[in-house]
Amino acid sequence: MAISRLIPTRNPSARAAAHRAMAKAALFSDSSAAVRLKRYNHHMTKAHTLEARTSEQGGVA
Numbered sequence: 001m002a003i004s005r006l007i008p009t010r011n012p013s014a015r016a017a018a019h020r021a022m023a024k025a026a027l028f029s030d031s032s033a034a035v036r037l038k039r040y041n042h043h044m045t046k047a048h049t050l051e052a053r054t055s056e057q058g059g060v061a
């Protein structure tokens with residue numbers, strides 16, 4: 001599912017926070033350790049990308 005369907009916002013900072021929350025949730029999911037780590041890393045990478053985009057824009061969303 002695309003994150004835009006879950007959280008209808010254009011604010012990259014809010015989306016980054018959502019990805020951090022999904023990353024934490026991935027660690028406690030009922031999956032193998034490899035799958036949990038892969039999901040965690042995916043969401044944290046996405047969060048870092050969105051945060052970088054926010055800082056490039058001068059913190060204005």
